[in-house]
Amino acid sequence: MSKSEVVELPVLQGGDAVPCCPPITAGELSPADAEKMAGMFKALSDPVRLRLFSKIASHPGGEACVCDIADVGVSQPTVSHHLKKLREAGLLTSERRGTWVYYQVAPSVVAAMAALLDLRG
Amino acid sequence: MSKSEVVELPVLQGGDAVPCCPPITAGELSPADAEKMAGMFKALSDPVRLRLFSKIASHPGGEACVCDIADVGVSQPTVSHHLKKLREAGLLTSERRGTWVYYQVAPSVVAAMAALLDLRG
DNA sequence: CCGGCGTATCGACAAGCATCGAAGCAAGGA
DNA sequence: TCCTTGCTTCGATGCTTGTCGATACGCCGG
Numbered sequence: 001m002s003k004s005e006v007v008e009l010p011v012l013q014g015g016d017a018v019p020c021c022p023p024i025t026a027g028e029l030s031p032a033d034a035e036k037m038a039g040m041f042k043a044l045s046d047p048v049r050l051r052l053f054s055k056i057a058s059h060p061g062g063e064a065c066v067c068d069i070a071d072v073g074v075s076q077p078t079v080s081h082h083l084k085k086l087r088e089a090g091l092l093t094s095e096r097r098g099t100w101v102y103y104q105v106a107p108s109v110v111a112a113m114a115a116l117l118d119l120r121g
Numbered sequence: 122m123s124k125s126e127v128v129e130l131p132v133l134q135g136g137d138a139v140p141c142c143p144p145i146t147a148g149e150l151s152p153a154d155a156e157k158m159a160g161m162f163k164a165l166s167d168p169v170r171l172r173l174f175s176k177i178a179s180h181p182g183g184e185a186c187v188c189d190i191a192d193v194g195v196s197q198p199t200v201s202h203h204l205k206k207l208r209e210a211g212l213l214t215s216e217r218r219g220t221w222v223y224y225q226v227a228p229s230v231v232a233a234m235a236a237l238l239d240l241r242g
Numbered sequence: 243c244c245g246g247c248g249t250a251t252c253g254a255c256a257a258g259c260a261t262c263g264a265a266g267c268a269a270g271g272a
Numbered sequence: 273t274c275c276t277t278g279c280t281t282c283g284a285t286g287c288t289t290g291t292c293g294a295t296a297c298g299c300c301g302g
Contacts, residue, residue: 024179025179031168031172034168038165038166042163042166044159044162045159045166046163046259050150050158051149051150054149058145065278066278066279077262077264077279077280078260080280081261083280098269100269101278114235167289188248195291195292198249198250198252198293200249201250204249204250205251217299220248220249221249243302246300247299247300252293255292257290259287259289260287260288261286262284265280265283266279266280267278267279269276269277269278270277272274
């Protein structure tokens with residue numbers, strides 16, 4: 001939580017931020033790296049979480065209040081549960097501003113996934 | 122299962138093969154697209170499956186016999202079970218050649234994920 | 243044709259997970 | 273100070289899934 005001003009989509013910024021693992025095609029994954037990657041993928045392996053993540057990532061400013069994205073067909077506690085999972089997986093960050101809680105896409109995340117997939121251009 | 126000749130790493134080939142969904146940042150995911158994407162991620166959300174996938178993707182020729190990758194710390198039926206899951210998710214294809222069964226990375230898969238993550242360069 | 247080897251399927255079990263309603267906590271307005 | 277609104281946590285429940293041993297299937301050599 002070092003930046004609070006998000007000008008554009010935070011996704012794909014960050015450039016060299018690769019906090020995870022070597023490319024998946026570079027050789028056998030170590031059990032430890034496999035565990036970390038699996039955690040990331042598992043967080044995205046639920047349709048509801050994916051829709052929440054997508055809503056936040058595509059929201060103006062790259063952030064959204066819970067009340068803006070809560071309409072995904074499940075109860076509000078369930079939404080909160082999924083957001084917590086995404087936060088614990090390092091995919092989102094959250095910040096309380098007055099009455100509302102805003103969630104942002106963690107900047108380095110998608111870049112890390114890109115590195116995983118060996119997309120060096 | 123239409124191709125049997127794999128010359129190089131199938132990963133990242135295919136170019137324009139995008140059989141899945143719009144980029145995750147392009148707007149809200151439809152429930153149907155979210156379901157499809159979640160299926161892909163779910164298949165990669167297990168450490169054992171990730172290691173199997175990595176072993177195949179990094180194997181010379183982009184394919185591997187089950188016997189070459191089966192050493193991931195679980196029993197042989199479990200390996201078979203995971204390979205089936207990856208195949209059902211469309212991430213791998215399999216082919217029997219004599220006694221052995223060879224698994225290959227489905228060419229379009231990683232390109233599709235790249236598109237998802239909006240990595241158009 | 244038969245025995246051995248490589249894989250796949252089956253059935254069972256334990257652990258994990260998505261979901262809900264109810265209750266709790268935080269912030270702001272009357 | 274109370275009440276309302278936004279969000280999180282709690283406890284329970286039913287479904288999914290990772291794992292195994294046992295078994296079945298497919299292919300080849302003798």
